[in-house]
Amino acid sequence: MKKTLAPYQLSRTExxxxxxxxxxxxSVSELAKRVGKSQPTASAAVEExxxxxxxxxxxxxxxxxxxxxxxxxxxxxxELILAYPHIPWESILANSRILPLLRLENAxxxxxxxxxxxxxxxxxxxxxxxxxxxxxxxxxxxxxKVSEFIRELLNxxxxxxxxxxxxSAAIVWALGSQFIxxxxxxxxxxxxxxxxxxxxxxxxxxxxxxxxxxxxxxxPLGKALRPEDVALHTILIDGITNITYAxxxxxxxxxxxxxxxxxxxxxGLRDQAQGMLGFLTSHKPQPNxxxxxxxxxxxxxxxxGVRI
Numbered sequence: 493m494k495k496t497l498a499p500y501q502l503s504r505t506e507x508x509x510x511x512x513x514x515x516x517x518x519s520v521s522e523l524a525k526r527v528g529k530s531q532p533t534a535s536a537a538v539e540e541x542x543x544x545x546x547x548x549x550x551x552x553x554x555x556x557x558x559x560x561x562x563x564x565x566x567x568x569x570x571e572l573i574l575a576y577p578h579i580p581w582e583s584i585l586a587n588s589r590i591l592p593l594l595r596l597e598n599a600x601x602x603x604x605x606x607x608x609x610x611x612x613x614x615x616x617x618x619x620x621x622x623x624x625x626x627x628x629x630x631x632x633x634x635x636x637k638v639s640e641f642i643r644e645l646l647n648x649x650x651x652x653x654x655x656x657x658x659x660s661a662a663i664v665w666a667l668g669s670q671f672i673x674x675x676x677x678x679x680x681x682x683x684x685x686x687x688x689x690x691x692x693x694x695x696x697x698x699x700x701x702x703x704x705x706x707x708x709x710x711x712p713l714g715k716a717l718r719p720e721d722v723a724l725h726t727i728l729i730d731g732i733t734n735i736t737y738a739x740x741x742x743x744x745x746x747x748x749x750x751x752x753x754x755x756x757x758x759x760g761l762r763d764q765a766q767g768m769l770g771f772l773t774s775h776k777p778q779p780n781x782x783x784x785x786x787x788x789x790x791x792x793x794x795x796x797g798v799r800i
Contacts, residue, residue, distance in 0.1 A: 496712045497602035499649050500594060500669070502544070504586040505529060505537045510546060510560075511581065514573040517559035520549075545648050565644035572637055579619055590642075592616060596631060597642045599668030601712035653710060657681050665728045667759070670711050672725060677704050685714040690725040691737055693717065697745050699796050701737065719745045720752040724759055735768070736784050736792055743772055744798045775800075 502510075508527040512518060518526070524534035538558050541547040545563040549556055560570045573581060583589070588604050589612040613629065616622035623632045631639045650671045654661040658675045665672045672689060675681075687693075689709040691701050697719070707729055709717060717725075719741070726738040742752075749769055756765035767781025775786045784792075790800045 497588060497591070499544075499653075499712075500599070500601050500645070501587050501590055502585055503537065503540070504582050505533065506541050506546075507582040507586055509534065509537050509541065509558075510569065511573055513547065513558060513560055514570050517557050520556050520558060523558065545652075563644075563648060565641055565648050568637055568641040568644055572635075572641065575637075579621075584615055584619060584621065588612065589615065592622065592629070593631070593638065593642050594646075594669065596622075596629065597639065597646060597668050599642075599646055599670075601669045650710075657683065657686060657708070664707070664730075665725075670709070672707055672709050672729060674729070675706050675708065677706050679706060681708060685712065686710050687714075687717050689717055689722055690729050691734065693722045694726075694737070694741055697722075697741065699737075699741060699744060699798075718748075718751060718755075720747045720755050723747055723752065724755055724761055724765065727761060727764065728759065731764075732782055735764075735782055736789055739768055739772065739784070739789060740793045740796055740798050742768065743793060743800060744796070 505527065509523050512523055512526045520535050520538055521531055523538070524531045527534060529537075538547060538549060538556075542549060545561055546566045546569070547558050548561045549558045551557075560566050572579075585593075588602070588608060591602065591604060591609060592613045593616070594601060613622060617624070620632055621635045621638055622629055646669055647666070650663060650666055650669070654663050654671070654673045657673065658679050658681075661673045661675050661679075663671050664674050673686070686708040687710075688696070688706065690707040691703060692706045692708070694701060707725070709721070709725060723738045723742050723745075726734045726741065741747075752765050752769070753762060756762045763780045764782065767778035767783065770776075770778045771781070771783050771786075777783060783789075793800055
């Protein structure tokens with residue numbers, strides 16, 4: 493849990509440092525005094541915050557001055573600290589307590605015990621940040637900047653992870669802490685959390701497509717992909733262009749309709765997935781669905797050895 497959550501969490505000391513920096517910049521030695529920590533501890537916190545994009549440090553001679561960075565997620569957190577100084581952000585956001593907010597933004601970078609997560613939720617509710625509505629827990633509209641902060645934090649982390657794979661990597665789709673990147677074909681990726689997907693993964697199933705681009709799906713938990721995921725990811729990276737390839741894949745691999753529709757629901761693709769399933773069985777156009785003509789599809793499928 494610690495490893496998968498680490499990029500998304502802030503320690504209590506880091507948050508204490510950020511509170512002190514919100515009004516104005518300060519030196520590391522000043523920060524150490526203000527938060528009641530040793531200078532090495534304060535210095536280590538600053539280094540962590542730099543890596544997470546929250547602060548920028550400048551050295552002038554022997555003096556190292558630290559200030560909030562101009563990154564969106566950093567400035568949003570600064571605004572929250574300044575706007576609500578009475579809220580103990582150090583206890584609300586520290587360590588795994590940030591997890592409920594991540595989950596509300598469709599991010600699930602780790603698993604913790606129900607008790608631990610409920611305590612975090614209860615703390616957020618006690619300060620009015622999270623409220624309970626008919627459809628479930630949600631962020632109080634009064635604290636919409638909290639949701640914006642979490643989204644921008646996820647964007648920053650996703651971009652950083654993508655750049656670690658390749659400086660030319662481009663995120664083509666993202667939902668919370670999960671995303672799909674496009675890289676040059678043949679790019680070596682050793683991080684096992686990145687799984688080949690979409691048209692790149694089709695070769696594993698006997699559908700070899702010629703392309704100068706590879707696609708990889710990232711999940712903090714490094715979850716294995718089902719054929720249904722591969723089909724849906726093919727639509728996500730370039731919907732209209734790749735629907736035919738997704739249909740060919742579904743026809744050849746015989747994806748599980750139940751698994752496909754459940755996964756499609758989470759991605760906002762249920763109508764499209766339902767229509768594609770109907771198309772493969774009826775050979776006819778489907779409502780609310782972008783599809784090729786059946787004869788053209790069957791001809792293209794035959795080119796890849798798929799007989800309809």
